[in-house]
Amino acid sequence: MSQTERWPIRGQPAAVNIMRGAVASGRVAHAYLFVGPRGVGKATAGNAFAAALLCEAADAAERPCGRCPTCADVAAGRHVDVYKLVPEEDKILIDQVRRLHQRAMLRAVRGRYKVFLVEAVDTATPAAQNALLKVLEDPPGDTVFILIAHNEAPLLPTVVSRCVTVRFGRLPKDVAAAILRERFGYGDAAELGAALGDGSIAQATRLSPEQLLERREAALAFFNDLLGADPTTVPKKAEAWHKRRDELVELLEILQTWLRDVLLCQHRPEAADQPGAWLVNFDRVHDLLAHARAMGPEEVMQALDHILSFHRRLSENVGVRPLVDVLLLDLAACGRRVVA
């Protein structure tokens, strides 16, 4: 098995190095805190680390081997020395931590360690965190805690300081797209999913591949309908969006990926020759080129600016209706109509 199969955590080399180094050297801390955005591989990493700590391979550098009964049991979630804690009613509660404490006091059954994986530890109540702190302050020798959090701000500094912090970043777009293609069957929609997912697989998979392609059609229909439209017809078009804010925001995000692709087509001739390497919407290169001809690069930049300023002002709690009216008028002025 290759290194990447044994540590199937893509796009997080620093985190993998910390775990591999600890396993290979045998210098394992009592507690690790995995911190980073949702959907970037923290839970996968926690499972791989647990398997590596318990794996039966003779050579520590080969752990996790992915082949021994221990690796199989950890992967299947049935290893007796791996104890998982997940929030109950959206929170980690003090009773859960008390049960964990009792388990921590017992000896490992099969392996050299007992591994406690605590998911969403940042949801732990203050009482639960204080209880957790007690365990972390005086951990039994064969115990390893892996605490997983999206955010360390809600954690007691005393809890954080007991842990080795392992940071997980947002995934690079190409890594996210590869994961969507290989593990989630996104096919041609993988690049678009990755572009909208902002480096998080959880965010990218909110929409199925079919939904993504459907919304893109809607975004293009919206844009084509507006481009070069008679300004007197725009207020009526805008009215249709006044009460569909979330839908419009999503559509604009897709439109942004489209407009960036149009810009690339205008500036880099190779983008059209090798669309798969350059473009998010590579499967629609003919339509991209139609827009690239119909709009000047300045107009594309203006359209992007209008969308960005719409997003910015929306986050400043400016009323939605006037913002939508202005945005649609601005976009309508950005180019000639494209007949696709």
Ligand SMILES: [Zn+2]
């Ligand atoms: Zn193994």
